[in-house]
Amino acid sequence: MLWKHSLDSVDQTREYLRQDQGKEVLRLTTCGSVDDGKSTLIGRLLLETGAVYDDQIASLERDSEKHGTVDLPLDPALLLDGLEDERQQGITIDVAYRYFQTEKRKFIIADSPGHQQYTRNMATAASTAQLAIILVDARHGLLPQTRRHSYIVSLLGVPHVVLAVNKMDLVEYDQAVFRHIVAAYREFAGTLDLPDVQCVPLSGLAGDNVTRRSLRMPWYDGPTLLERLEYTPLGDVERSRGLRFPVQRVSRPDSSFRGYSGTVIAGSLRVGEQVLVLPRGRTTQIQSIVTFDGELGQAGAGAAVTVTLADQIDVARGDMIVDLDSPPRVGRQLEADLVWMSEQPLVPGKSYWMKHTTRRTSAEVQIVLHRVEITTGQHVETATLRMNEIGRCLVCTHDPIMHDPYRRDRRSGGFILVDRVTHETVAAGMIRDPLSDAARPDAWSGQLRSGRLQRSTSRISSEQRAERFAHPPLTILITGLSGAGKTTLAYGLEELLFDAGCAVTVLDGQNLRHGISRDLGFSADERSENLRRAAEICRLINDAGMICLAAFVAPDAAIREKARQVIGAERFLHIHLSASLAVCRKRDLSGRYRAADRGEIVNFPGVTSPYQEPEDAVLVIPTDRWSVEQCLSEIVRWLAPRIAALETASTEVCGEFVCEEAT
Secondary structure, three states, rough: OOHHHHHHHHHHHHHHHHHHOOOOEEEEEOOOOOOHHHHHHHHHHHHOOOOHHHHHHHHHHHHHHHHHOOOOOOHHHHOOOOOOOHHHHHOOOOOOOEEOOOEEEEEEEEEOOOHHHHHHHHHHOOOOEEEEEEEEEOOOOOOOHHHHHHHHHOOOOEEEEEEEEEEEEHHHHOOHHHHHEEEEEEHHHHOOOOOEEEEEEOOOOEEEOEEOOOOOOOOOOOOOOHHHHHHHOOHHHHHOOOEEEEEEEEEEOOOOOOEEEEEEEEEEEEEEEEEEEEEEEEEEEEEEEEEEEEEOOEEEOOEEEEEOOOOOOOOOOOOOEEEOOOOEEEEEEEEEEEEEOOOOOOOOOEEEEEEEOOOOEEEEEEEEEEEEEEOOEEOOOOOOOOOOOOOEEEEEEEEEEEEEOOOHHHHEEEEEEEOOOOOOOOEEEEEOOOOOOOOOHHHOOOOOOOOOOOOOOOOOHHHHHHHHHHHHHHEEEOOOOOOHHHHHHHHHHHHHEEEEEOOEEEEEEHHOOOOOOOOOOHHHHHHHHHHHHHHHHHHHHHHHEEEEEEOOOOOOOOHHHHHHHHHHHHHHEEEEEEEHHHHHHHOOOOOHHHHHOOOOOOOOOOOOOOOOOOOOOOOEEOOOOOHHHHHHHHHHHHOOOOOOHHHHHHHHHHHOOOOOOOO
């Protein structure tokens, strides 16, 4: 019987450990002004959830007698304020991390300081939080530091906020006081990006509405603070994003093995999957995923693994392995919000070390666009940033950085700047999506960064170039859905024009993304910027007297019109390829349409975003009904009066329509 009882105990222990490992983890932080009661509230949570052992309670009793600030045997704040200076002054200075759990969840809680002098410590605590508890003293209402911390929480993209109106016992549990504070905070939060704000009246010292409902506030029928923490939804966003695997170390134990070690920060790795290695842009395949316990078939976000690749390519620390369909941007010019942490002010143009994922490179802040007056939200012109100030800056890096906007992914969108001499961390940075910022000047507008720029002109006239090449300069924009045949017809037409003696080249949207548009994604704004860059290149090609065949999806009619204006109406011809979505899907061998159907590719024209059919195209070619040769014959027939050399050109070409990337 004793033997059977031991086996039952082992089974119960294993079942307990299995359930414990499967619990979600919520990372949270506390914010607010000095003496709002943050440490006391967390101490109360720890005591009432059983996270404090008997010997710790005995030690707390002794410390409460020596350092306690309340007339109670136990001062809960002393569980968090561990530094001697904190206990003597009764304030929080350092960030204290504590761990507790309930039957439903595990929690990692960061108690951040409330004093303005330690705002940088608060920003550090909030940078990894999924929820922020913003405390307000019911006697004082919203204070400047409350607004400052709320702004930083919004800036750092913390998705959930609980407004804890604390010390309700000191205002006689007055419902009117609570309602007034909630109304004022919601009005302020409306100016920030805080998507989820919940409000709880409580007393951290007395324990009202912390873990148990308070009988002294019968007018409040909402969840307790602990219930808010237990039931806040935590979306598994890391798995839904594209793969991000920064290489931390090249593993080469012997001549037969070359692996790349790191942690999957978003998405997942799968054996056999095609991936892209940045910044060089090489495509390869995952050959194996190796761990200490053996090989895996796949590895999700948070897994620390070593991968081997099917091809022998140059991969170094700081490079990033990503998926093909949603790669990050790659570039040296960044627009970012900086929280300045050093007592030494920012020096624009000074070289700092930047640490971003696993890459370290030198970086300079080129210019401070503005400083944010946190309590009012106003943008203030400034040339520098001082300690605890926040500003929008343009940053230039020595090496290319693979990055996402911070709002999309904290780890690939965040970085720190370090002084190269003192090794002090001087700033935390959040990379912005400059193309989604409505306040940014429109790149199509022609507005220059400097009024001193002047154009230079060639001494060779357009007429001389036209006489030399025996044809006028033209840009032929070929548009259509992915799979309509743009690239196929562009290169077929290029071959015909070249054989006829024309100076011609193809500007393909997909090729552009391997080079000058490597930093762009596929949002509507990024497609606009890709076509803008293409239009500027087309104009340069036309200025040289050549014909440019530009193959782009170009789904937005207004953006196509802007491209026409940049190139010049007299040089611009638009040919649209009409093909049914069913035919385009059938031609797709890459799986992009299926990925868009599953939601893995967003902003995919014709599937997850609209495609505006053109009404002003000079030709509409039904590529779903005509062969390649028929399509080219019609284009050549239409162009022949404009390009004399095409009158005798042959259109006998070989080829089939294939699916291009959604450029």
